[in-house]
Amino acid sequence: MGQGWSWSGFTDYLFNPYILAGAVTTLWLTLASIAGGLVLGSALALARLSKHSWLSTPAHFYIWVFRGTPLLVQLIIIYTGLPQLGLKLSVVESALLGLILNEAAYLAEIVRGGIQGISVGQTNAARAVGFSGAQAMRYIVMPQAMRLIIPTLGNSINGLLKTTSITSVISMEELLRRTQVLIQEKFMVLELFIVAAIYYLLMTTAWDFVQRRIERHYGRAYSSTVTPVKDLALEQR
Numbered sequence: 001m002g003q004g005w006s007w008s009g010f011t012d013y014l015f016n017p018y019i020l021a022g023a024v025t026t027l028w029l030t031l032a033s034i035a036g037g038l039v040l041g042s043a044l045a046l047a048r049l050s051k052h053s054w055l056s057t058p059a060h061f062y063i064w065v066f067r068g069t070p071l072l073v074q075l076i077i078i079y080t081g082l083p084q085l086g087l088k089l090s091v092v093e094s095a096l097l098g099l100i101l102n103e104a105a106y107l108a109e110i111v112r113g114g115i116q117g118i119s120v121g122q123t124n125a126a127r128a129v130g131f132s133g134a135q136a137m138r139y140i141v142m143p144q145a146m147r148l149i150i151p152t153l154g155n156s157i158n159g160l161l162k163t164t165s166i167t168s169v170i171s172m173e174e175l176l177r178r179t180q181v182l183i184q185e186k187f188m189v190l191e192l193f194i195v196a197a198i199y200y201l202l203m204t205t206a207w208d209f210v211q212r213r214i215e216r217h218y219g220r221a222y223s224s225t226v227t228p229v230k231d232l233a234l235e236q237r
Contacts, residue, residue, distance in 0.1 A: 010191040013182065014198070022178035023199045029164045029174060033099035034107075034157055040100065041107030046137075048112050059108070066105035071166050074098050079170040095167040095174075099160070106156060114149035115141055147218050154211035161203050175199055 013019055047059035066074065075098040082089060089097065118141050126136035168177035179196040183189050 006188060006191055009186065009188045010195065013186075013188070013192055013195050016182075016195075018178055018182065019175070019192075019195060019199070022173060022175040023203065025173055026161065026164050026175045026199075027203065029095065029099065029167070029172075030157065030160050032096055033103050033160060033164070036096070036100035037103030037107050038111075038153075040104035042111050044104060044108035045111035045115065048108065049115060063105045063108055066102050067109075071098065071102045071163065072169060074102055075167060075170055091170055091172050094170055095164075095172040099164065099167070103156070103160060107153070110149055110152045110156065111145075113152075114145035117148045118144050150215055150218055151211075154207070154214065158204050158207055158211070161207065162200055 044059045044062060047055040048063070050056045050059075075094065078089065078098045078101075079091070079094040082094075115137075122140050122144065123136050126140045131139070164172075164174050165176035167174055168180065171177065175196055179192050183192050186192070
């Protein structure tokens with residue numbers, strides 16, 4: 001271990017390209033996982049809300065399994081277990097698959113909660129003027145549900161920026177993994193971990209700023225983005 005704190009080591013690695021590349025990997029891994037998780041999670045949420053048990057039961061089981069087991073265990077099973085079934089994935093593929101599958105379970109509940117937070121009277125009114133179930137969901141329910149979904153979704157993105165560090169256990173070359181590699185080479189444990197912490201703090205702070213802007217936008221534009229049911233009915237004719 002290093003002999004005390006080294007300011008030169010700290011400043012040298014604060015802008016190190018190797019560390020910076022790891023931070024970039026953390027960013028795109030987060031974005032890709034949220035995008036994939038939101039698509040799958042939305043499908044799971046709609047399945048959970050279905051009146052058909054052949055849709056709601058498998059969705060409920062999926063969410064129960066992935067919310068009830070650690071992401072670390074899921075990643076190890078995907079990376080080491082799937083090859084035994086003949087499906088060999090790269091480190092990047094395993095990391096993305098694990099994060100997407102795990103995140104989808106949480107996002108499904110966020111989306112479901114947002115949809116259920118909208119009065120059923122909104123859907124009934126839409127159906128009364130001729131909307132199909134899909135049209136009512138698209139034009140009436142979801143625009144209103146987004147106000148409820150966005151804050152929690154934003155918090156999930158903030159958390160996922162840090163959660164990606166777990167993929168280091170399968171050697172994913174993200175920020176924490178690259179930090180650990182340099183520590184093994186340079187023996188500057190505290191300096192490099194503080195550098196990593198600063199990068200995580202910068203990324204989460206930047207996202208907090210973006211999230212506040214998005215929330216203000218939806219709050220301000222709510223009345224103009226949700227078209228009255230009768231007007232929408234006329235537009236659809």
